[in-house]
Amino acid sequence: xxxxxxxxxxxxxxxxxxxxxxxxxxxxxxxxxxxxxxxxxxxxxxxxxxxxxxxxxxxxxxxxxxxxxxxxxxxxxxxxxxxxxxxxxxxxxxxxxxxxxxxxxxxxxxxxxxxxxxxxxxxxxxxxxxxxxxxxxxxxxxxxxxxxxxxxxxxxxxxxxxxxxxxxxxxxxxxxxxxxxxxxxxxxxxxxxxxxxxxxxxxxxxxxxxxxxxxxxxxxxxxxxxxxxxxxxxxxxxxxxxxxxxxxxxxxxxxxxxxxxxxxxxxxxxxxxxxxxxxxxxxxxxxxxxxxxxxxxxxxxxxxxxxxxxxxxxxxxxxxxxxxxxxxxxxxxxxxxxxxxxxxxxxxxxxxxxxxxxxxxxxxxxxxxxxxxxxxxxxxxxxxxxxxxxxxxxxxxxxxxxxxxxxxxxxxxxxxxxxxxxxxx
Amino acid sequence: xxxxxxxxxxxxxxxxxxxxxxxxxxxxxxxxxxxxxxxxxxxxxxxxxxxxxxxxxxxxxxxxxxxxxxxxxxxxxxxxxxxxxxxxxxxxxxxxxxxxxxxxxxxxxxxxxxxxxxxxxxxxxxxxxxxxxxxxxxxxxxxxxxxxxxxxxxxxxxxxxxxxxxxxxxxxxxxxxxxxxxxxxxxxxxxxxxxxxxxxxxxxxxxxxxxxxxxxxxxxxxxxxxxxxxxxxxxxxxxxxxxxxxxxxxxxxxxxxxxxxxxxxxxxxxxxxxxxxxxxxxxxxxxxxxxxxxxxxxxxxxxxxxxxxxxxxxxxxxxxxxxxxxxxxxxxxxxxxxxxxxxxxxxxxxxxxxxxxxxxxxxxxxxxxxxxxxxxxxxxxxxxxxxxxxxxxxxxxxxxxxxxxxxxxxxxxxxxxxxxxxx
Numbered sequence: 001x002x003x004x005x006x007x008x009x010x011x012x013x014x015x016x017x018x019x020x021x022x023x024x025x026x027x028x029x030x031x032x033x034x035x036x037x038x039x040x041x042x043x044x045x046x047x048x049x050x051x052x053x054x055x056x057x058x059x060x061x062x063x064x065x066x067x068x069x070x071x072x073x074x075x076x077x078x079x080x081x082x083x084x085x086x087x088x089x090x091x092x093x094x095x096x097x098x099x100x101x102x103x104x105x106x107x108x109x110x111x112x113x114x115x116x117x118x119x120x121x122x123x124x125x126x127x128x129x130x131x132x133x134x135x136x137x138x139x140x141x142x143x144x145x146x147x148x149x150x151x152x153x154x155x156x157x158x159x160x161x162x163x164x165x166x167x168x169x170x171x172x173x174x175x176x177x178x179x180x181x182x183x184x185x186x187x188x189x190x191x192x193x194x195x196x197x198x199x200x201x202x203x204x205x206x207x208x209x210x211x212x213x214x215x216x217x218x219x220x221x222x223x224x225x226x227x228x229x230x231x232x233x234x235x236x237x238x239x240x241x242x243x244x245x246x247x248x249x250x251x252x253x254x255x256x257x258x259x260x261x262x263x264x265x266x267x268x269x270x271x272x273x274x275x276x277x278x279x280x281x282x283x284x285x286x287x288x289x290x291x292x293x294x295x296x297x298x299x300x301x302x303x304x305x306x307x308x309x310x311x312x313x314x315x316x317x318x319x320x321x322x323x324x325x326x327x328x329x330x331x332x333x334x335x336x337x338x339x340x341x342x343x344x345x346x347x348x349x350x351x352x353x354x355x356x357x358x359x360x361x362x363x364x365x366x367x368x369x370x371x372x373x374x375x376x377x378x379x380x381x382x383x384x385x386x387x388x389x390x391x392x393x394x395x396x397x398x399x400x401x402x403x404x405x406x407x408x409x410x411x412x413x414x415x416x417x418x419x420x421x422x423x424x425x
Numbered sequence: 426x427x428x429x430x431x432x433x434x435x436x437x438x439x440x441x442x443x444x445x446x447x448x449x450x451x452x453x454x455x456x457x458x459x460x461x462x463x464x465x466x467x468x469x470x471x472x473x474x475x476x477x478x479x480x481x482x483x484x485x486x487x488x489x490x491x492x493x494x495x496x497x498x499x500x501x502x503x504x505x506x507x508x509x510x511x512x513x514x515x516x517x518x519x520x521x522x523x524x525x526x527x528x529x530x531x532x533x534x535x536x537x538x539x540x541x542x543x544x545x546x547x548x549x550x551x552x553x554x555x556x557x558x559x560x561x562x563x564x565x566x567x568x569x570x571x572x573x574x575x576x577x578x579x580x581x582x583x584x585x586x587x588x589x590x591x592x593x594x595x596x597x598x599x600x601x602x603x604x605x606x607x608x609x610x611x612x613x614x615x616x617x618x619x620x621x622x623x624x625x626x627x628x629x630x631x632x633x634x635x636x637x638x639x640x641x642x643x644x645x646x647x648x649x650x651x652x653x654x655x656x657x658x659x660x661x662x663x664x665x666x667x668x669x670x671x672x673x674x675x676x677x678x679x680x681x682x683x684x685x686x687x688x689x690x691x692x693x694x695x696x697x698x699x700x701x702x703x704x705x706x707x708x709x710x711x712x713x714x715x716x717x718x719x720x721x722x723x724x725x726x727x728x729x730x731x732x733x734x735x736x737x738x739x740x741x742x743x744x745x746x747x748x749x750x751x752x753x754x755x756x757x758x759x760x761x762x763x764x765x766x767x768x769x770x771x772x773x774x775x776x777x778x779x780x781x782x783x784x785x786x787x788x789x790x791x792x793x794x795x796x797x798x799x800x801x802x803x804x805x806x807x808x809x810x811x812x813x814x815x816x817x818x819x820x821x822x823x824x825x826x827x828x829x830x831x832x833x834x835x836x837x838x839x840x841x842x843x844x845x846x847x848x
Binding site (some may be wrong): 154156200204206207209210211213214215216217218220221222224225226228229230344345349351353355389391392394395398399401402405406407 | 443476479565567617620621622623624626627628630631632634635637638639641642705759761762765766769801804805806807808809810811812814815818819821822
């Protein structure tokens with residue numbers, strides 16, 4: 001059994017082609033040059049950048065502020081990127097290529113922050129903390145996508161499921177005065193939508209992207225309808241109790257990491273729990289092997305006695321469950337009330353995170369964090385009075401996804417049988 | 426590729442397409458329209474149930490007696506749907522009276538609801554054609570909404586920034602600028618699909634969101650109206666760029682409706698009367714046969730996506746140039762997404778798309794009145810549309826509900842590739 005799962009995994013480790021090797025090297029050098037000639041050149045010599053390392057309003061796990069000489073820091077980052085890029089061009093990093101691209105991207109982001117905050121102060125820890133929170137719906141959305149797509153069902157209705165769940169969670173949470181019941185209600189509504197998606201795509205063999213569109217239009221219309229008809233007039237239906245911060249004993253006192261990761265609400269912890277469970281279940285268990293085999297080669301799976309239809313229903317319903325948690329986050333973990341269209345395309349960014357993360361839970365959380373961070377930077381920049389419009393930062397996840405999909409950062413491996421209805425012969 | 430080989434390819438194509446094309450023509454119209462019609466009726470019935478279920482007075486009446494409950498429910502539905510009808514078509518008695526009296530102003534006003542429905546239908550025709558053209562060539566263009574926004578932004582810019590042109594040049598120029606902007610937004614996912622295999626569904630969704638952010642920035646930055654105080658709003662377009670309205674305000678019926686019909690005719694001609702259209706449809710329904718016949722799927726994907734984008738861009742352009750006369754973020758009430766449903770209802774045929782657009786335009790226009798009379802949120806239209814889309818996409822459900830017989834011939838299925846990259 002383990003031998004089999006190993007083999008499927010190995011397929012994902014693609015060879016690095018020579019054009020890609022050169023292209024990544026050039027990109028890395030360009031990042032280095034950008035940091036040097038734009039960021040560093042525009043910063044005067046003696047200016048300092050001050051990073052506050054404790055999020056506001058938290059008194060556990062305090063850490064001293066970082067004070068960096070802006071220009072020197074930028075030059076170091078530029079040189080690091082240049083060295084990586086030149087080595088990549090000459091010798092290549094082989095299987096570490098993507099990691100090195102990631103390091104250069106971090107240099108770029110960090111350099112950008114140092115430049116923008118030169119002579120000012122920036123609460124870096126607060127930004128990271130809000131990035132984690134912003135990453136929750138994206139990452140959970142990506143997990144939802146992985147569950148469905150690994151079983152061979154394309155789910156573009158994560159957005160719709162999240163939207164419906166956020167509304168139902170708000171209503172149930174308000175009526176019962178219990179965020180837990182609200183969460184359950186949200187999940188239930190999302191699972192029902194997932195079931196409809198499953199019936200349309202599996203039983204009636206509707207083109208899966210169309211069944212997803214049905215759910216998306218339905219959810220957008222239904223939530224707006226109920227919101228205008230009831231929620232806006234009856235205040236008692238739309239003021240759920242929020243899940244509060246739960247500092248994890250011991251862990252919350254770790255400087256920097258404590259406040260960012262271990263002093264958050266239940267959704268952040270759920271995200272990590274699902275990450276671990278999903279990563280293990282998909283690649284270390286019989287259940288995961290079966291799910292993946294149905295998504296890769298349903299006919300072969302069927303021949304081996306796996307019930308393809310039932311496995312796919314399971315994948316879709318679990319996908320709905322996770323999307324339900326993601327949706328409840330908006331009303332019960334973040335805002336505290338339902339507003340029309342409040343998911344604002346986050347479900348689609350989750351889909352993007354799934355692709356960027358190459359249909360792997362661990363990759364998805366990485367992508368989700370990155371996109372969440374881009375979001376956090378965007379909102380911080382306008383506060384710093386930056387010349388860069390926040391809308392451009394908001395475009396980043398979409399652009400990155402298109403670049404990934406086009407294979408510029410290494411081609412992703414989608415489940416092979418994805419999108420095809422299964423017909424037993 | 427040699428001439429001879431190409432000719433052989435065309436022969437094979439004709440052979441392939443002969444069979445199904447003929448039988449399709451023989452199918453009686455009602456047979457073809459039965460599923461969409463029943464889907465629409467079912468959608469409206471479910472809408473009616475929603476009205477009854479969410480009405481507090483119905484619950485109050487049921488508390489008194491069951492009979493009273495039912496009669497109240499029917500009365501509520503009746504008032505709502507009557508408002509929907511009169512808001513969409515007009516009050517028949519008033520219309521007849523106006524024609525009998527021969528008062529020109531009264532006639533115009535009595536017929537205004539109907540004319541307004543045509544105004545609402547116009548962007549749907551363009552957007553529906555965009556989606557239908559994509560489906561015909563095997564592409565799911567879910568990015569019509571984004572292409573529409575970019576098209577509208579381009580048309581707006583050409584509409585206010587260019588000055589000193591006569592109307593007969595300026596108006597077409599602005600309209601074409603919109604088409605061009607949309608085409609560009611469709612070209613990108615097209616070329617990505619053709620060259621790298623990146624799936625158009627994901628790429629067009631991503632392009633949608635990029636378009637929303639981009640127009641938001643444009644309208645609050647470079648293209649903002651002076652004195653709008655940072656509100657995302659464009660300047661008003663020049664008089665010369667306006668697509669003319671036929672009557673005085675408040676009647677908004679405009680030339681764009683006829684442009685839409687002409688474009689629909691053009692698309693029909695392209696798809697069904699030219700070799701290019703035949704090739705496109707073959708790539709859409711049977712890509713393997715198309716490759717066998719030596720057709721370039723790459724070119725057909727790029728051209729189809731660009732043209733689809735251009736049509737979507739026209740939808741945005743017509744809204745700006747003929748109706749709004751400036752651009753704001755509330756430009757579209759989801760035309761791009763609704764058009765997916767209406768393209769499928771119209772069986773991806775230009776005539777079907779025009780009919781479905783008229784229906785959707787009527788529904789949306791009528792729903793505005795229904796909102797005023799019965800305070801039913803206009804979003805009920807979205808729910809009804811989603812249900813119609815579901816039934817059209819899964820005809821088996823409709824057939825089992827209404828006990829229809831299964832068609833002898835397997836229905837022609839949409840061919841869309843999974844996004845694993847292989848097709």
